[in-house]
């Protein structure tokens with residue numbers, strides 16, 4: 001599980017984390033949170049319960065762009081960790097409890 005981490009250098013990690021912070025303080029992110037919906041499970045939450053998640057984690061080569069950042073509830077955040085979204089979707093499918101967002105994700 002650890003082997004892929006070293007592929008992204010420290011400079012990239014720092015830059016992408018900073019970009020995520022910048023986006024998080026902007027109006028676009030406020031609008032995302034305002035919907036009150038976790039992207040992954042499509043559950044309804046108070047905006048304060050949602051955090052920012054990278055669909056493709058930065059350490060897996062993802063970037064802090066609007067189409068890679070989604071609001072995410074605590075439970076999904078804890079479960080997904082550093083998985084790619086397609087990996088998580090496949091895993092949940094196997095476990096017989098498919099993710100709600102699988103319907104809208106083309107992969």
Ligand SMILES: [Zn+2]
Pocket residue numbers: 038039040041042043072073074075076077
């Ligand atoms: Zn969720």
